[in-house]
Amino acid sequence: MLAISIDVGGTLTKSAVVDEAGQALHELTEPTASTLPPMQVPDHVADLVQRLMAESGLALADLAGICVGLPGIVEHRLGLALSCPNLRNWEGLPLADLVTRRTGVTTWVERDANLAALGEAWIGAARGTGYSVCFTLGTGIGAGIILDGRLYRGSWGGAGEIGHITVVRDGPRCACGNRGCLEALASASAVAREAQAAAVRAPESLLWTLAGGERAAITADLVFRAALEGDATAMRVADTAVEYLGIGVATVINVFNLDMVVLAGGMAAAGSQVLDPVRAVVRQRARQPLAARSRVELGHLGGRAGVLGGARLVHLRAN
Ligand SMILES: [Zn+2]
Numbered sequence: 022m023l024a025i026s027i028d029v030g031g032t033l034t035k036s037a038v039v040d041e042a043g044q045a046l047h048e049l050t051e052p053t054a055s056t057l058p059p060m061q062v063p064d065h066v067a068d069l070v071q072r073l074m075a076e077s078g079l080a081l082a083d084l085a086g087i088c089v090g091l092p093g094i095v096e097h098r099l100g101l102a103l104s105c106p107n108l109r110n111w112e113g114l115p116l117a118d119l120v121t122r123r124t125g126v127t128t129w130v131e132r133d134a135n136l137a138a139l140g141e142a143w144i145g146a147a148r149g150t151g152y153s154v155c156f157t158l159g160t161g162i163g164a165g166i167i168l169d170g171r172l173y174r175g176s177w178g179g180a181g182e183i184g185h186i187t188v189v190r191d192g193p194r195c196a197c198g199n200r201g202c203l204e205a206l207a208s209a210s211a212v213a214r215e216a217q218a219a220a221v222r223a224p225e226s227l228l229w230t231l232a233g234g235e236r237a238a239i240t241a242d243l244v245f246r247a248a249l250e251g252d253a254t255a256m257r258v259a260d261t262a263v264e265y266l267g268i269g270v271a272t273v274i275n276v277f278n279l280d281m282v283v284l285a286g287g288m289a290a291a292g293s294q295v296l297d298p299v300r301a302v303v304r305q306r307a308r309q310p311l312a313a314r315s316r317v318e319l320g321h322l323g324g325r326a327g328v329l330g331g332a333r334l335v336h337l338r339a340n
Contacts, residue, residue: 022085022339025073025126026331027066028133029053029091031107031160035325036069038077039332043144047077048328059110063119070124084126085339088331089116090133092163097178100130106196107160131334133157133327134181135172137320138165140330141283145321150280154183154273155320157327158266158288158295161196162204165330168277172334183273184208188265207266209241209288216244216258227252245291263295267302274307274315285320292319 023046027036030053037048049072054065070087073079093105093112100117102108120128138147138155147153151170157163162184166173174180184204185197192201193211205211217239220229228247232238247255270282282303284295300317307315320326 022336023079023083024085024332024335024339025070025087026136026328026335027069027087027089028136028327028331029089029108029111030133030327031055031092034069035328036073037325037328037332038073038079039329041336043329043332045325045329045332047073048325049073049076053108055108055110057110059112059114062111062114063116063123066116066120067123070120070126081125086335087120087124087126087128088136088334089120089128089130090136090327090331091116091130092133092161094182095130095132095178097129097131097174100128102130103179127339129334129338131331132163132165132178132181134163135165135174136328136330136334137163137285137322137326138167138283138330139172139333140322140326140328141285141320142167142170143333144329145326146283146285146318147281152277152279153281153283154277154279155283155285155326156183156266156270157286158207158209158284159286160208160210162208162266162269163286164273166273166277183269186269186272188268203265203269207262207269209286212241212244212258212262212288213239215262216241216255219254219258223254226254228255241288242290245288245294248294259291259294260298263298264302266295267299268306270299270317271303271305271307271312274303274311278311279315281315282317283320284317285322285326287324289319295319 037045164183189201193205195202195205248259
């Protein structure tokens, strides 16, 4: 049987037809319909399903189910997003039911970070481990928790908001409204924001030169590149952010006694620049022997962790 998985991100929607071994038979990436009126969202998803089926020559009978991943807080049993700050028009829609009715295929809705964790635990970095947390480092910081080989959702699906644990009492304002969240200090957008402020004060820096003297051109990606070249301004910003990230990772290791923490998402592309300092902070701050007996690794699935994890969810639910 095959699964259709649709990972709806803040800017891009990735979808795929995936078999039970994790092979994607067909994949699409397109801009997210973030401005569509809510009434049209279910039709939009159903159309995408039809397109995937037509382009890969599938019949309804080939499908085990559909999973839609959303970037927000999801009530998974009701199949809807309760809070989706980047996709307000997708909030509150009983999407699982509406898509099931339109396609005739059982549909599940899940929090995107949970799907990334499922994907990495299935055929990625955390394969073969029973206890892992996968951090998705991007515009925000998401996290999905796998305990005893199963996705841990909490009472109704809201578990895993590790990006919103407070790490600095009066820290920068977070997108969630709180101050000093891990996400406000260690996400790619936090790195960009801090670096923009720092570079303006350091016009002699390589960072400012690489950005062509343009504040908005400073992204997390550029900060890590400049840091690699030894630029002091970029290094200071990057070091601070990854130290906070390490504090978050050490915290989950203390709480859950994990086999592995996976660092995934766009900022994980900085590789050892993120991985090495996070490992050092874990050694320093997490309790022994918890720290020594948990591994911290980069994700293996890149930007496809969520879409592949959605297929895993379908295969698990359907069997
Ligand atoms: Zn927050």
